[in-house]
Every structure is written in structure tokens, then in C-alpha cells.
Amino acid sequence: MASLGVQLAIIDGDRVLLTMREDFEVWCLPGGGVDPGEVAADAAIREAQEETGLEIELMRCVGLYCHPYPNDDLNNHILLFAARPVGGTLMTTTPETLDAQFFQRDELPSDIIPWQLPRIDDVFSGVCGRVSTQ
Numbered sequence: 001m002a003s004l005g006v007q008l009a010i011i012d013g014d015r016v017l018l019t020m021r022e023d024f025e026v027w028c029l030p031g032g033g034v035d036p037g038e039v040a041a042d043a044a045i046r047e048a049q050e051e052t053g054l055e056i057e058l059m060r061c062v063g064l065y066c067h068p069y070p071n072d073d074l075n076n077h078i079l080l081f082a083a084r085p086v087g088g089t090l091m092t093t094t095p096e097t098l099d100a101q102f103f104q105r106d107e108l109p110s111d112i113i114p115w116q117l118p119r120i121d122d123v124f125s126g127v128c129g130r131v132s133t134q
Contacts, residue, residue, distance in 0.1 A: 006044040007031035007065075007080045009123040010056055012102055016120055017090075018112065019051055020099035027112040029119065030100075031078070044081045052100050053091035056083040062122050063130030065115075082123050 007029040010017040018027045030051040034043040048056045062080040
């Protein structure tokens with residue numbers, strides 16, 4: 001069975017916002033699942049508010065990224081959106097996050113989830129509409 005989630009690359013100049021996950025203690029782009037009956041773009045806006053405290057404007061859909069699980073019937077499909085902050089106050093901790101910080105594109109933390117790196121590159125490269133199995 002496939003699931004649908006969203007991720008956000010919230011960009012401020014040449015910086016991207018990353019969150020430190022509470023469950024795995026690694027850095028990643030904020031995001032989460034799309035609720036039943038919810039539009040993916042609305043889920044992205046909701047997840048940004050819940051995980052970062054920021055109000056955002058979606059700029060574009062960067063792409064659809066799939067993570068197949070070889071020993072399972074589950075395929076996780078993620079829509080990645082590029083966004084910019086337009087209001088709110090950055091919360092560094094939430095029930096789902098231990099920290100949230102903007103990082104320079106060339107100074108990302110070493111303990112980032114590895115498959116987040118090509119996604120961040122896609123955002124800064126202006127990619128739009130990518131379909132990837134990474």
C-alpha cells in the first residue's frame with residue numbers, strides 16, 4: 001500500500017530550514033502525512049505551522065519522491081514543495097522536533113538524513129516536476 005506525505009524546503013535567501021526529528025534525532029526537511037480528505041498543498045502549509053511555527057507561501061512543487069521498501073508492500077510517496085516564510089515565529093522545539101534552524105546550503109549538518117541532500121539540491125537548482133525513486 002502506498003502512502004502520501006509532504007516535505008517542505010523553506011528557503012530564506014541561500015539558507016534552508018531543517019528540523020531535528022524527535023524520534024530519530026537526525027536533521028531533515030519538515031513535513032508529514034497528508035490526512036484523509038486533505039489536499040497536499042494544505043497539508044504542507046499545516047505541517048510547516050505545526051513543526052516550525054512559520055506561516056509559509058508555497059512557491060512550487062519541486063517533485064515527487066518515492067521510497068520503495070524492498071521487504072514490504074509499503075511505498076512512501078513524498079511531494080516536495082519549495083516555500084518561503086511569510087509570517088509567524090520560528091519555534092525551535094515542538095512535540096515532533098528537538099530543534100529547528102536555517103542552514104547555509106553549503107554548511108548542512110553531517111547528521112542529516114542522506115536522501116534529503118539531493119532534494120535540497122533540487123530545490124536550489126530550480127527543479128520543478130521531478131519524479132524520483134530516491
